[in-house]
Amino acid sequence: MGPILIVGAGPVGLTLAAELARYGIDVRLIDQSPHATETSKALVVWSRTLELMDRMGCSQGFLEAGLRAHGASMRSGTAVLGLTQFDDIASAYNFALMLPQRDTERLLTSHLASFGVSVERQVTLTHFAEGATHVEAQLSHADGREETVTTPWLLGCDGAHSTVRHGLTLDFHGSAQGDDWMLADVRLEGEGAPPPDQIATYLHRDGPFVIFPIPGGRARVVATVGKTDLAHPRPDPTLADVQAMVDSRTGGGFRVHDPVWLSNFRINERKVSDYSRGRVFLAGDAAHVHSPAGGQGMNTGMQDAFNLSWKLAMVMRGQAKAGLLGSYSPERSAVGEIVLRNASRLTDLGTLSNPTAQAFRNLALRFLLGLHAVRDKMASTLSEIEIGYAKSPLSSGPHAGDRLPPDLYDGAAPGAGPAPLFVLYAADTEEGSALAAQFPALLEAKPRQPPDPDRLLIVRPDGYIGLSADAEAWNDAKRYLEQWAMVKR
Known part of the structure; x- marks a missing residue:
């Protein structure tokens, strides 16, 4: 069987291909366009995306190429109604990194090339059919050559007019x-x-x-x-x-x-209700498009890719059951709903046409943006550091699904190594090491010190808390890992 086939070489497809390649998974990335994006298009790389790029090993190039915006103001003529500073965002990347999409794609393409993978251009997906163990796809090349390929998984990152989405006959509500x-x-x-x-x-x-x-x-x-x-x-x-x-x-x-x-x-x-069907997955604009207000679109799509890549890699490497992939659609669909709603509200707020409503809006903004808590909430929402997966099938216990702040990692970022692994945070290192020995394909071998010694945490490869339990809840930890392990211990 051939490599995983990724359709669409924008920022989302490039991120997905690079992460899978980093984990040692064979990928093939095609795009029907003869060249990469040449205009600025999506402009903002937010804090959470930069944190995840640390795992990829490519954040430095972005930081060097981008411009750091430290705040966002609301104005009426020459009067400033309020100013949200990004300096207090709880991240090492407490700014909005302004970078034209053409440069984002250039940097991601270069990063992908470091794994020996290049984009195949002027190759078009024309049809696909799913089998029990594979997907058969028909490809058309610029020279008129037709090709049939067999892939274990088909990943549609091919934009708002997605051929993959149309092939699944999913409604784009x-x-x-x-x-x-x-x-x-x-x-x-x-x-x-x-x-x-x-x-x-x-x-x-x-x-x-x-x-x-x-x-x-x-x-x-x-x-x-x-x-x-x-x-x-x-x-x-x-x-x-x-x-x-x-x-x-x-x-x-x-x-x-x-x-x-x-x-x-x-x-x-617009948004699909399901991001996957069988062996076919959607990410980025193929699954959700929305107002550019807040600059969330590309970031949300790239975070779709981060979410899917470690799960798919674990399944492909034989580390975890295929059921792990069932968490992708509910997790990212819920995030897509929130981003769509927030962007729509910002757009509606800015495009009010009634003069009385406009005057009330301006007064309200002047008052609300004078409150530190409101400014902080706006900054954390824009930066996407508050995104979480509380209702995910992978989340169990208080604060499960929350992002573990990078300053609490006690070592390298989870998922930054050559294999995606869950990380155990436990004060009892002897008991923790014994648990890790039972699940060597899922857990990092050495437990780390937890932020709270009274808690036991299992953190996902993308830095979100999967399990949060009492420090002595070893049976809970074992049952949690048994859900996803290929062989129960």
Whole structure:
């Protein structure tokens, strides 16, 4: 049987391929496009994604290439309604790393190449059929050659118009948001421009105007431009259109120049109910698309890939039962729902059209963003460090499903080694070592010291708590591991 087949070489497919390859799993990554993304597209890499990149071994390249944004402001004209600082995010990466998607893909492609894997371009998945032990896929090459491949698992990371999703006949529930949006990558000049390390959102009666900093002295601006008859698409904006929007919605004081990308787009908010069916899985935009508000889309997709990769690797390596994969869809679907809802709320808040509602919104924001707890909550939500899996079939006990903060790891990050392993945190190292000896394929051999000596923790390879129990609950720990072990001890 051939390698695992991954369809789609954007950030999600690249992450998934690199993680599986790091764990020693044979993969094949195809993409129908002749080249990688050439525009900025997704711009933000958030804290939790950077933490997970530490396991991959590639975070340093991203940090060197990106621009660190330290806060996000809400504004009305020249007045600042409130400022959320990212400095208090409970992570070593307490900032938003601004990096154009073309650079994200370039860095991930280079990382993937370090495992001897390259992207096969102008290769299109045309059809697939699932069997009991494999998936048979039909591929079409640019030179007209047709190929039939057999793969143990088919992974669809092929975007909003996913061929894999269509092949599964899964409904993509949701709708298109009514407004057209303008997008421009430009340079800003003038004292009225927001600080170059800040995401600035201007709330205006005609709609929001948002500025995202980009490395190299550039900025992305986006704004609503009203509704358009779909039969007569709106032409791409000109630089004069962008400047007019700056003058009308920000209070002016700065000008835009040197554009490299001017475009229009519409927001779709859609999601599948199940991220997997049999031997076929979906990740990223193939499973969920939503408003770019908050910059969560690419991060959520890459975290889909992190979640799936260690589980698939454990199954492929014979470390765990195939049933482990059953946790992927409920875990990531629940996260997708939250991200979709939050992004939709942010978009709705920014696009209020009633003048009374707009005035109330501005007053409420000025008050709420004056509260430290509200600012902290906003920062932790955006950074995705508060994402958890409390209701997962892998979670048992108080705080199970929570992210274990990296400063409590007591050693290398779980999952950073050549094999995905659960990590036992227990004060009784003798008893802990004996348990690890019973489950050598699942558990790291040496237990680590727990943050609380009265608790016993089993932490997943992605750094989330699987089991949380009393320090002496060794039978609970054994039963937990027996659920996933290939052979019960």
